[in-house]
Amino acid sequence: MESQLDQLKKITTVVADTGDIEAIRTFKPVDATTNPSLLLKAAGLADYAPLLTDAKSWAQAQGGDNQAMLSNMTDRFAVSIGREILNIIPGRISTEVDARLSFDTQATTDRARKLIAMYEEQGISKDRILIKIASTWEGIEAARQLEKDGINCNLTLLFTFAQAAACAEAGAYLISPFVGRILDWYKANTEEQDYSGLNDPGVKSVSRIYNYFKAHNYDTIVMGASFRNIGEIQALAGCDRLTIAPALMQELSDTDADLIQQLNAAQARSDDEKVIFEESSFRWGLNEDAMATEKLAQGIRAFAVDQVKLETLLSKQ
Template identity: 70%
Template sequence: MNQLDQLKSMTTVVADTGDIDAIRQFTPQDATTNPSLLLKASEDPKYAHLLEQSINWAKVQGGSDSEQLANMTDHLAVLIGSEITKIVPGYISTEVDARFSFDTQATLKKAYRLIELYEAQGISKDRVLIKIASTWEGIQAARELEKKGIRCNLTLLFGFAQAQACADAGAYLISPFVGRILDWYKKQNPEADFTGENDPGVQSVTRIYNYYKANGYDTVVMGASFRNTGEIISLAGCDRLTIGPSLLEELAAATGSIEQRLVAANASSQDAKVGPTESAFRWGMNEDAMATEKLSEGIRNFAIDQVKLEKLLASKA
């Protein structure tokens, strides 16, 4: 049995891509997208017909240039997501515009709009996870959405304060990042050994997983943003792992034995169960330079790719 099949026996594998062909190849349970992945897909000629559909649809809807552009990008994200739901049996995660990361009401409005567009495509909200950055404002939007039966994927999660707040808000799923945490620590200390369980990203997800399981939280932990298969193998047993096509391919080609590292029944945590106040959350982030810097960087980069996607659509309109 190859390593990918072994991993699937311990963990729900999710494809981290907007490439429909890659999803079809690796048969994951779920799939996640983000503005960067949608931009990459949109630049591929095989998706030109989806861009054209979204552009034409937005023109029919009318409105100002900015309203039409927002409609194009939302509709395209939903069209690609709808195609993915024909392949995966589980969820498709679709991301709210990163520029709304510090605006709870704008995040809510965009989330409702995405669900409305999915339903117009015949896709129930039960198949969709609304993907939101794990800012204080984003987490509060998720709290409201979950109350209305709209499940959320809290992304760009780097710090423990974020994880505590997401669980307290009742988020369906979180995406704690691994590789980007490693990137930060390697930059700070390039000579250190960060392999295997020394990887600070692996340590972060392990701590969060054990805290959630030991305290009875239902929130799903889905490790994300991997730099190598060693990080993935070190988190075997995590609820879910979202993995890009190149690493899925490596796992499918490897035959070494994988040991389950995370087991809910064995979870224990020295962290007190806390639902942080806003001030406690902000202080926790302030004390965690890595989480603060990587969250801000991630939001900026997603926003940059969102603008690039808008410019691409505008150039073809």
């Protein structure tokens, strides 16, 4: 009997949610994603010590004020990690723009182009990179511009239908709707505690988005993210892509029960009419969803904190 991880790979593109190269070698995903929190963890691994030193030296050589050098250090480290990962996966790496730029469209597009240029300097073409951007209105507008320039984007920190629909209309290459963080909010803010299987609110959210995209013929890829248990992954089997942490990939690898496909593009049906959000209606839709409003803000703050921690760590090298 095949493991559930192997079964999943036949119907869903499996993506590694880690910066740990050894874990990526072990589980052989197609793509990989990183973020400031994962890069901070990677910076603590002995294998990456030379990359930390290189990042600081490179940034010092570029010159500029203190913040410019800190930004250059973290971007260089992110690109170096991405390059190492791309050496062992066949697909793409997602590299995130500084979360502190989440409400500045121009700054986001500028940083995205800088990251692409840094990859190209290392011989890596832009068709192997996804630029990760928070799914704020400003971030979605940045993605709209970048996609027109052939720079593909991964819209992250996505918690609600309004964000997803706006991303699809903007032509985003891929979205990362979060599952586990939605579950966390419902467990903390509602009396209901039986959120197993298809009753999981994060699973319901991703399923709704997936079916809406397929029913209305959007090309935007749906990649479920932020899982708390393999039950959530099993409930989304068949989704375009799922980005999974090493511990959960190991659990799936150790499980050999039949995996039932839950999502299927050919059978997708949606109760949602096609909707196009303007800025005001987008902001209202986000505002009306307390969970999404709180989790988006919380996620941006958390990534910004880890970005500063990473800058501090690199500056001490």
